[in-house]
Amino acid sequence: MGKTVNKQRPVNLDLSTIRFPVTAIASILHRVSGVITFVALGILLWLLGLSLSSPEGFDKAAAIMGSFFVKFILWGILTALAYHIVGGIRHLLADFGFMEETMVAGKRSAIASFVIAAILSILAGVLVW
Incomplete structure (x- = not known):
């Protein structure tokens, strides 16, 4: 007979209570911007x-x-494309060792990518209109 596993771990079904770190948000947005760019x-x-x-x-x-x-x-x-490019450059810099592999460096680079993408988004708005 098989063993039964005791599943007494907590289950959080309210997703609005989960706080994602800025690095996770940057990663998720990079994936979403890639899908938007593809479509x-x-x-x-x-x-x-x-x-x-x-x-x-x-x-x-x-x-x-x-x-x-x-x-x-x-x-x-254009905003999605700009963010995807900025996020891709961020990942390449990390992969080639030009950034430290620490949580602090990850947070700083994520925030920097948000700021750069916001500036590029404003420039794209000027270009379109």
Whole structure:
């Protein structure tokens, strides 16, 4: 007969009470921004194909890009791309040993990546509008 395992450990089902460290938030956002960038690639390639198909296609693409909603989506795509690049550079610097492998260095680099990505997001907004 098999042994029974005593499962008297605490179970936390209220996810709103969990406090993630800044490094975990940076990692999760890096993954999310990668997915957003991947999905956006298809949309942007479709728009590029439309604009290159004919002069009428270019006019359609220009009309699509004139909408506030589309500009907002484009700004979000550029923001996700900027964060993904900044987070990727952060990971590369750590992998190649240019950053200490301590929690303090991880927190500082995560906060720095947030600040740099925020600045790039503002610049992307200026570029789009």
